Amino acid sequence: MSLLDIRNLSVRFGDATVVDDISFSIEPGEKFALVGESGSGKTVSALSVLRLNQDARYDGQILFNGADILQKSEAAMRGVRGMDAAMIFQEPMTALNPLFTIGNQIAEVLMLHEGLNARAAAQRTVALLEKTGIPEPARRALAYPHQLSGGQRQRAMIAMALACHPKLLIADEPTTALDVTIQVQILELLNQLQRDENMAVLLISHDLNLVRHFADRVGVMEKGKLVETAATAALFAAPQQAYTRKLLASHPQRNVEEIAPDAPVLLTGANVRCTFSIKQGWLRKKKFAAVDDVSLTLRKGETLGIVGESGSGKSTLGMALLRLSTATVEGDIRFDSQQVSTMSSAAVRPLRARMQVVFQDPFASLSPRRTVAQIVGEGLALHQPQLGAAQQRADVVAALHEVGLSEDMLQRYPHEFSGGQRQRIAIARAVVLKPDLLLLDEPTSALDVTVQQQVLQLLAQLQRKHGLAYLFISHDLAVIRAMAHQVLVMKDGRVVESGAVADVLQQPSHAYTQRLLAAATYAADNVTRQ
Amino acid sequence: MSATTLPPFSSPEPSISPGRRIWLRFRQNRSGYASLIIFLILFVISLGAELVSNDKPLVASYHGKILFPIAHDYSEKTFGGDFESPADYLDPFIQDQFRKDGNWAVYPPNHYRFDTLNYFAKQPNPAPPSAENWLGTDDRGRDVFARLLYGFRISILFGLALTATGVVLGLLAGAVQGYFAGRTDLFMQRILEIWGSMPELYLLIIFSSIFEPSIGLLLVLLSLFGWMGLSDYVRADFLRNRNLEYVQAARALGLSNLQIIWRHVLPNSLTPVVTFLPFRMSASILALTSLDFLGLGVPPSTPSLGELLAQGKNNLDAWWIALSTFLVLTITLLLLTNIGDALRNALDVRRKA
Numbered sequence: 001m002s003l004l005d006i007r008n009l010s011v012r013f014g015d016a017t018v019v020d021d022i023s024f025s026i027e028p029g030e031k032f033a034l035v036g037e038s039g040s041g042k043t044v045s046a047l048s049v050l051r052l053n054q055d056a057r058y059d060g061q062i063l064f065n066g067a068d069i070l071q072k073s074e075a076a077m078r079g080v081r082g083m084d085a086a087m088i089f090q091e092p093m094t095a096l097n098p099l100f101t102i103g104n105q106i107a108e109v110l111m112l113h114e115g116l117n118a119r120a121a122a123q124r125t126v127a128l129l130e131k132t133g134i135p136e137p138a139r140r141a142l143a144y145p146h147q148l149s150g151g152q153r154q155r156a157m158i159a160m161a162l163a164c165h166p167k168l169l170i171a172d173e174p175t176t177a178l179d180v181t182i183q184v185q186i187l188e189l190l191n192q193l194q195r196d197e198n199m200a201v202l203l204i205s206h207d208l209n210l211v212r213h214f215a216d217r218v219g220v221m222e223k224g225k226l227v228e229t230a231a232t233a234a235l236f237a238a239p240q241q242a243y244t245r246k247l248l249a250s251h252p253q254r255n256v257e258e259i260a261p262d263a264p265v266l267l268t269g270a271n272v273r274c275t276f277s278i279k280q281g282w283l284r285k286k287k288f289a290a291v292d293d294v295s296l297t298l299r300k301g302e303t304l305g306i307v308g309e310s311g312s313g314k315s316t317l318g319m320a321l322l323r324l325s326t327a328t329v330e331g332d333i334r335f336d337s338q339q340v341s342t343m344s345s346a347a348v349r350p351l352r353a354r355m356q357v358v359f360q361d362p363f364a365s366l367s368p369r370r371t372v373a374q375i376v377g378e379g380l381a382l383h384q385p386q387l388g389a390a391q392q393r394a395d396v397v398a399a400l401h402e403v404g405l406s407e408d409m410l411q412r413y414p415h416e417f418s419g420g421q422r423q424r425i426a427i428a429r430a431v432v433l434k435p436d437l438l439l440l441d442e443p444t445s446a447l448d449v450t451v452q453q454q455v456l457q458l459l460a461q462l463q464r465k466h467g468l469a470y471l472f473i474s475h476d477l478a479v480i481r482a483m484a485h486q487v488l489v490m491k492d493g494r495v496v497e498s499g500a501v502a503d504v505l506q507q508p509s510h511a512y513t514q515r516l517l518a519a520a521t522y523a524a525d526n527v528t529r530q
Numbered sequence: 531m532s533a534t535t536l537p538p539f540s541s542p543e544p545s546i547s548p549g550r551r552i553w554l555r556f557r558q559n560r561s562g563y564a565s566l567i568i569f570l571i572l573f574v575i576s577l578g579a580e581l582v583s584n585d586k587p588l589v590a591s592y593h594g595k596i597l598f599p600i601a602h603d604y605s606e607k608t609f610g611g612d613f614e615s616p617a618d619y620l621d622p623f624i625q626d627q628f629r630k631d632g633n634w635a636v637y638p639p640n641h642y643r644f645d646t647l648n649y650f651a652k653q654p655n656p657a658p659p660s661a662e663n664w665l666g667t668d669d670r671g672r673d674v675f676a677r678l679l680y681g682f683r684i685s686i687l688f689g690l691a692l693t694a695t696g697v698v699l700g701l702l703a704g705a706v707q708g709y710f711a712g713r714t715d716l717f718m719q720r721i722l723e724i725w726g727s728m729p730e731l732y733l734l735i736i737f738s739s740i741f742e743p744s745i746g747l748l749l750v751l752l753s754l755f756g757w758m759g760l761s762d763y764v765r766a767d768f769l770r771n772r773n774l775e776y777v778q779a780a781r782a783l784g785l786s787n788l789q790i791i792w793r794h795v796l797p798n799s800l801t802p803v804v805t806f807l808p809f810r811m812s813a814s815i816l817a818l819t820s821l822d823f824l825g826l827g828v829p830p831s832t833p834s835l836g837e838l839l840a841q842g843k844n845n846l847d848a849w850w851i852a853l854s855t856f857l858v859l860t861i862t863l864l865l866l867t868n869i870g871d872a873l874r875n876a877l878d879v880r881r882k883a
Contacts, residue, residue: 319778322782324778324781324782348784349784349786350784351784352782352783352784353783353784355782356782356783357778357779357782359775359778359779360775361775364774364775364776365774365775365776365778365779366776366779367776367780367793367794367797367798368798368879369797369798369879370793370794370797371548374793378780378783378785378793379783379784382783382784382785382789383783383784411547411548413548413879415879426779429779429783433783439782
């Protein structure tokens with residue numbers, strides 16, 4: 001008998017059908033993965049197993065251990081949740097209660113479901129934490145979530161989920177918020193625990209390569225429908241459905257032209273150092289260098305990729321080069337041979353039109369209370385007021401066309417657009433000023449793979465057409481490989497390796513680059529293979 | 531221009547201008563919309579209170595001459611009386627004069643001003659409601675309806691003015707603290723704490739005994755303290771919003787601090803302002819009412835709801851005073867709350883119109 005058998009499940013919120021007539025089953029001890037893009041209904045499907053969707057109407061059957069979840073009382077459900085089926089979430093920072101120590105939170109599950117007393121629960125907590133590979137588990141049990149790193153928090157979440165030996169573990173994008181090297185560790189941990197405990201795992205992910213390394217069987221979801229279910233090897237070898245093929249084909253493809261060796265230099269940074277002062281006690285301050293001794297050169301029409309894990313200082317460096325950083329910046333930064341680093345902020349302002357930024361999160365980078373016309377037109381009104389309203393509007397429309405949006409969107413607000421469309425608006429805001437330099441701070445990290453592909457193509461196209469220079473910040477080696485001419489690998493604020501993309505990413509000389517590459521290859525090896 | 535291979539996205543519905551969408555969303559809230567209409571009618575009527583409730587005729591014709599007693603003071607002699615003093619149009623003698631040989635006078639619907647004393651009343655004060663005094667009179671013989679009408683006007687105008695000053699000051703202080711943060715914030719917070727710990731009510735009592743009490747003085751005194759609650763909320767919102775990427779993006783466009791505050795941070799930090807607007811307005815009206823009730827508010831002759839409530843308390847047997855004032859106050863506050871609710875929905879651009 002299957003551990004979990006979902007038959008013709010539909011989930012509706014009001015009028016919207018989010019999950020449409022899906023059926024699949026998971027055997028005991030099996031690793032099943034649901035993949036799909038955002039909005040495909042994969043998380044809602046998984047939450048249905050624990051009946052955790054709010055205000056949802058269910059149709060169909062969810063047989064867990066032979067009993068229909070949808071027929072159970074709320075009290076009976078509380079017995080299932082955490083006991084027979086447990087869940088780990090994407091963002092461990094928000095999934096853990098910030099006011100309790102992690103030991104407290106794990107012990108709570110034990111006391112609730114197994115009726116242990118506080119002392120026994122505390123002992124089991126430490127044992128569980130040890131099992132998840134957290135160093136010094138007894139000390140970490142007394143730590144609050146904010147005192148742990150992202151990887152440690154996810155380990156604590158896993159310990160909490162495993163507390164009552166669940167038969168099914170639902171993992172909702174468990175590694176998405178983590179750095180690549182940590183992602184691999186967490187995935188290996190899940191793999192090992194799954195074997196030790198012989199539990200079934202339902203993995204939800206948008207990341208096909210991760211799924212490929214982890215799951216026994218895969219279900220592909222599109223717009224609420226389960227379009228294909230197959231054994232992992234079979235699915236990746238011979239995808240049956242068009243949508244699956246499209247997903248599998250959606251990895252960044254190199255689409256940039258080599259630049260002339262005599263292209264003029266646009267931006268140089270020499271020994272750039274960014275320091276933040278951290279308060280210690282009442283009056284003492286400690287200096288912390290987020291970026292230390294970085295030198296770089298960017299030519300016209302060139303893309304310089306800056307790679308590193310979170311906290312490596314890559315965004316701080318980008319912001320400092322454009323004089324947007326709040327840190328104390330030392331070193332010599334020249335834009336078009338003008339020294340920007342010592343200019344007054346008033347003197348930099350006219351230069352702003354020539355150096356623009358596109359941010360990672362298109363949901364946060366557009367002011368929610370301004371229309372598209374206002375957002376895109378603002379820079380023009382500021383830097384080219386002589387154009388007049390009609391010409392400015394024409395320029396805004398032209399920029400929208402250029403990024404693949406239409407004129408009738410001018411009066412709309414950002415919330416009416418999808419993530420990919422918003423990122424296009426953000427790009428239009430930058431290119432409408434006809435800049436020479438664009439700082440792209442993880443421009444595609446928040447987007448789905450197919451959309452990411454489109455945005456990368458758009459960026460490559462704009463570069464060819466206008467000879468733009470890009471400072472391309474990313475944690476994703478595949479994206480950098482596709483877009484960059486030169487690359488800087490950063491770790492703890494310093495450059496560990498730099499050079500032409502082909503050299504650095506094929507024959508990395510530094511151990512850190514090799515480790516990064518190995519982790520990324522594990523997570524994305526069909527990119528390297530081609 | 532469009533060299534791109536990507537097809538333009540088409541939008542699912544036709545564009546409506548942002549202003550029109552706000553109005554459509556406002557109308558969606560039916561109780562709010564109805565409240566706005568009722569409130570506007572009441573407010574417009576009260577703005578023209580002199581034309582609705584006055585002891586002087588609007589137009590009169592006396593011996594073939596057209597006179598405007600509402601705008602000019604005519605002496606009794608004009609109408610065949612004996613004295614140089616201004617005519618009292620409630621005097622039966624004068625009223626008789628207008629009925630004679632072709633003379634006429636058009637009176638406002640209610641024949642009393644807020645401070646009219648009817649020396650010719652037939653009933654002792656306070657008089658119960660009658661055809662003559664629709665809501666009765668107070669213990670000094672003044673018409674309750676007239677006093678309510680004029681009192682409503684003063685209350686609303688006072689409420690609007692106090693809310694406006696409070697919002698402007700609160701926004702200003704909150705914006706400066708939240709946007710610049712750091713030392714500026716630290717310094718201003720301490721000033722605010724000191725300012726906030728001043729005993730407001732005692733200051734009011736002291737000032738009302740030093741200066742001659744007036745509406746203007748009250749407005750200034752209440753404004754000095756009324757903005758602090760709001761500034762805290764605005765500050766918190768600014769602190770949050772200043773770090774968001776769209777503010778960074780605006781900085782990258784080269785906007786100055788003032789432009790960033792005005793165009794980007796402020797519109798996104800108005801939630802507490804809009805949310806508290808109806809409550810602030812109600813609180814302002816209630817503040818004026820309670821000060822008047824305690825006798826610390828406006829000068830005695832001014833029509834005020836608080837003074838009427840105090841009279842109602844002193845004359846419990848004259849139920850019409852307390853009841854009608856209570857109703858006016860409650861309905862006003864209810865209407866304002868409904869309007870505020872609809873306004874909040876309307877200004878939320880994320881809602882569908």
